[in-house]
Amino acid sequence: MIRQVDCHPFTDQRPGTSGLRKKVKVFQQPHYLATFVQSIFDTLAAEQDGLAGKTLVLGGDGRYFNNEAIELILRMAAANGVGRILLGQDGLLSTPAVSCIIRKHKAHGGIVLSASHNPGGPDGDFGIKYNISNGGPAPEKLTEAIFTRSKGITSYRLIEGASFDSSRLGQQKLGDMTVEVIDPVADYAELMQRLFDFDRLADLIKAGFDLRFDAMHAITGPYAKRILGDMLGVKADWLLNATPLPDFGGDHPDPNPAHAKELMTLLWQENGPVFGAASDGDGDRNMILGRRLAVSPSDSLAVLAANAKHVPGYRDGLAGIARSMPTSQAADAVAKSLGIPCFETPTGWKFFGNLLDADRATLCGEESYGTSSNHVREKDGLWAVLFWLNLIAVRGQPVTEIMRDHWRQFGRHYYSRHDYETLESDIANKIVDGLQQELGGLKGRAFGDRQLRHADDFTYHDPIDGSTSAKQGLRLMFEDGARIVLRLSGTGTEGATLRLYLESYQADPAKHDLDPQIALADLIDIAENVIGIKRQSGRQQPDVVT
Ligand code: VG1
Numbered sequence: 001m002i003r004q005v006d007c008h009p010f011t012d013q014r015p016g017t018s019g020l021r022k023k024v025k026v027f028q029q030p031h032y033l034a035t036f037v038q039s040i041f042d043t044l045a046a047e048q049d050g051l052a053g054k055t056l057v058l059g060g061d062g063r064y065f066n067n068e069a070i071e072l073i074l075r076m077a078a079a080n081g082v083g084r085i086l087l088g089q090d091g092l093l094s095t096p097a098v099s100c101i102i103r104k105h106k107a108h109g110g111i112v113l114s115a116s117h118n119p120g121g122p123d124g125d126f127g128i129k130y131n132i133s134n135g136g137p138a139p140e141k142l143t144e145a146i147f148t149r150s151k152g153i154t155s156y157r158l159i160e161g162a163s164f165d166s167s168r169l170g171q172q173k174l175g176d177m178t179v180e181v182i183d184p185v186a187d188y189a190e191l192m193q194r195l196f197d198f199d200r201l202a203d204l205i206k207a208g209f210d211l212r213f214d215a216m217h218a219i220t221g222p223y224a225k226r227i228l229g230d231m232l233g234v235k236a237d238w239l240l241n242a243t244p245l246p247d248f249g250g251d252h253p254d255p256n257p258a259h260a261k262e263l264m265t266l267l268w269q270e271n272g273p274v275f276g277a278a279s280d281g282d283g284d285r286n287m288i289l290g291r292r293l294a295v296s297p298s299d300s301l302a303v304l305a306a307n308a309k310h311v312p313g314y315r316d317g318l319a320g321i322a323r324s325m326p327t328s329q330a331a332d333a334v335a336k337s338l339g340i341p342c343f344e345t346p347t348g349w350k351f352f353g354n355l356l357d358a359d360r361a362t363l364c365g366e367e368s369y370g371t372s373s374n375h376v377r378e379k380d381g382l383w384a385v386l387f388w389l390n391l392i393a394v395r396g397q398p399v400t401e402i403m404r405d406h407w408r409q410f411g412r413h414y415y416s417r418h419d420y421e422t423l424e425s426d427i428a429n430k431i432v433d434g435l436q437q438e439l440g441g442l443k444g445r446a447f448g449d450r451q452l453r454h455a456d457d458f459t460y461h462d463p464i465d466g467s468t469s470a471k472q473g474l475r476l477m478f479e480d481g482a483r484i485v486l487r488l489s490g491t492g493t494e495g496a497t498l499r500l501y502l503e504s505y506q507a508d509p510a511k512h513d514l515d516p517q518i519a520l521a522d523l524i525d526i527a528e529n530v531i532g533i534k535r536q537s538g539r540q541q542p543d544v545v546t
């Protein structure tokens, strides 16, 4: 039976960098999630080819509130004329798996339930995001249309009564809609097998390659167990925290040196593992560690691009590379040597979609531990881990040597991001506005040895669809290639987070072994002098340094 429920519109449902993210408590308000979901369905129904009878993919990272959300979305989908839902068993799917499944099964789109690297649990965060038929996050035009709809919505529809079992594989009916419960890993694992040399990887593991993978109590646990464990032979106890928990064990499922402490400790031992990797809440991020070395995500993109020819899926070469604006220019150096273009997009994976669809870029990356390729339209944590393992197997060198060789060939782009979290919004805005107003007067000024060449607020012109995205981050660019970038986070759920990105190039191999914080020390001082985050916020230091 279809029931129509009256509701009042909410005013705060504008999707951010990656969908709508809020505290669980916000989502638990009566009608809050339903209003947003109905706004998605209404917006899709108003599109040219409509929604009726179409297939959608649905799954989440298993965090607290996942089950309630899955149940509500299924009941609403059935009442809104969706033909079929492909649902991950127990409501679970990683973000890259959703992307893979949408593409493989030619679905109209999909809904991902996740707040990614943000903590979960009753006091943590929840999120929802719509992906389009290419498997990628909805572009801004669509997210804005959904937001507009959410402000005018007065009712939603759902079916009542019928029951279903999300743990039982196979087809079930919910009203007129078919729900097909699928194995969350199978399609994704099959895709990985096509891209990478699994025989060679299995040989590497068999030969005793000492690695650890940390799923951080999040969604990549089942994927790692099947692919790294069952298919490639990695010992079960080398797969850490591989059972997803609704609150991620109370931890922050963010694969970076600050939050993946257990893995960092293991990799910093004298004779410990030679390779470490971790993924985030929804499985789209990756961190790569060598023994006593944390690979900067910007460097990781550059290394994958430089070594793509070693990996079966990329043997034919790359059409181009794309990186988000704050990501370091290490990938640009590789693109230049390969004679391919390197595109610079705003932060957020949705901006890579057009370049990938048009085959202008093959590999993409962000400094925030995100890397992927045209195999899906999301970033992909385990994919990056398998890529690294494949190139290690071919080159016969550990991560540390591969990095050193890379820097020797291309120079090193020292890089760091300083995050100031939960600032009062007024203060954060004042800091950004202050720098914005000064940009014009800064050009040409000298700071120590560094001369400011250019300063602006980044505007992106999409070369494929001609759309423009303004106000994507303030950047100070120096004559020697160094950069300081400042932007406000679009994924936080409490106050405002300022991100300060720092990059400095060093060609001299004798200076490639510095701690990035030391190599960047003068730039950090310049940033404080010019922007004054500490001065204006009263904070002594950033909350997270990566
Ligand atoms: C952050 C990262 C951005 C990433 C986004 C989603 O956004 O900086 O690079 O695409 O998170 O990642 P922001 O606006 O907070 O800086 V995920 O793994 O949270 O979906």
Ligand code: CO
Pocket (backbone or CB within 6 Å): 095, 116, 117, 280, 281, 282, 283, 284, 285
């Ligand atoms: Co994520």
